Amino acid sequence: MYRSLRKLQEDLREKRTTAREITLQYISRIDSNKDLNAFLEVFEESALSAAQKIDHKIASNQPLGKLFGMVIAIKDNILYKGHTSTASSKILTGFISPYSATVIEKLIAEDAIIIGRTNCDEFAMGGSNENSYFGPVKNPFDATRVSGGSSGGSAAAVAADLCFAALGSDTGGSIRQPAAFCGVTGLKPTYGRVSRYGLIAYGSSFDQIGSFTNNVEDAALILEVISGGDEYDATCSQRSIPSYAAKLQEDKKYKIAYYKNAIEHEGVDTEVQQATLNTIELLKKRGHEIVGIDFPELDYIVPAYYVLTTAEASSNLSRFDGVKYGYHAKEAKDLESTYKLTRSQGFGKEVQRRIMSGAFVLSAGYYDAYYSKAQKVRRIVSEKTRQTLEEYDFILCPTAPTPAYLIGEVSDPVTSFLGDIFTVQANIAGIPGISLPLHNTASGLPIGIQFMAGRWQEEKLLAFSHSLMNS
Secondary structure (H helix, E strand, C coil): CCCCHHHHHHHHHCCCCCHHHHHHHHHHHHHHCHHHCCEEEECHHHHHHHHHHHHHHHHCCCCCCCCCCCEEEEECCECCCCCECCCCCHHHCCCECCCCCHHHHHHHHCCCEEEEEECCCHHHCCCCCCCCCCCCCEECCEEEEECCCCCHHHHHHHHCCCCCEEEEECCCCCCHHHHHHHCCEEEECCCCCECCCCECCCCCCCCCEEEEECCHHHHHHHHHHHECCCCCCCCCCCCCCCCCHHHCCCCCCCEEEEEHHHHCCCCCCHHHHHHHHHHHHHHHHCCCEEEEECCCCHHHHHHHHHHHHHHHHHHHHHHCCCCCCCCCCCCCCCHHHHHHHHHHHHCCHHHHHHHHHHHHHHCCCCHHHHHHHHHHHHHHHHHHHHHHHHHCCEEEEECCCCCCCECCCCCCHHHHHHHHCCCHHHHHHCCCEEEEEEEECCCCCEEEEEEECCCCCHHHHHHHHHHHHCC
């Protein structure tokens, strides 16, 4: 299958293939790889209809969109009008969206083909894709291992060539971590760069939509398309959109910081540690200035992140009650039993845990002890990150402390939470981050290396990443 949109579009223009043929090939691959559990539904009818329109445009020499022919999957928490969306939860059983997310409208306007919705941790809550109501997504490199989460289905789908690219959402690492586990490129933009309208909310001040691709150029092109202001999302920036894909060829020397205490952290796998050190040496050889610095707040960011996101989740998920749409407990007799039974039966254990944790930290007796303190930590981390990125162009660290682990291996919530130790900083500070598939373990499992840049610095981050991956 195609690994570059440039090559795919060249073949379409030269009539070597058709959008319909490409779409049918992906549909066939999805069907023959059902055991990965990456897709929850294939939008065969609408995808083939979109492909037919593109083929007609090509045949009649009509103008084509930037993404024409790109077969792209969407995480099951991004709404697509007339299609089912469940956030991989029982509580949204049968919900068909009455409108499309802004990112979906932008993709379609540029002639992308939406092929289906991918499995994810329920309401994007998890780091392994084991919390889905529909079962875990298996890693294409080793089916006994997790794909990462929460956007594991999207990452696995791209890695296994079940689609050309995919969208996911990143609240604390949910694009970058599964990208690292599955050996693809995962980009989380600056908070506010991409509209969240039509994204089923988890933590509204953290959530951001981004992409999974096989190369940086395609990630840049997708970001170019889905970015920009949106009247339906007040947190979405009105800043102009750079031509990300056109400016990838800049090859500059940068000043890059890495956290010494991150690499030396006791939870970091030895192969991940060595891969990070190898990346540092590689960058030095290429003329970049690499400086080791300390980040003493490292051990505080995960607790602060989970206090804040669970608080926001407890509010956001209050709308799912079995009254208006989705799952409704049949044995409910009145309004109170409807709420209690529907929510206890409809939500999985991890979602229930986070809702209750969020309600607890927001309660009158504990607000100052937990939520207020976590907000202060967020401010300190954001300020420290800003100061660091004023002095350095990028921050380098492992994407995840370990390679993909075995399905069922991690059952303790705290251990699972610590898997986000290197990714949550970007969400807390609202900055962009990218995971690049730079290394593999001795057994062949992918290892991702993460680079973070200052707010609105995607152009620089993408150009550097493109240079690193192609030199």
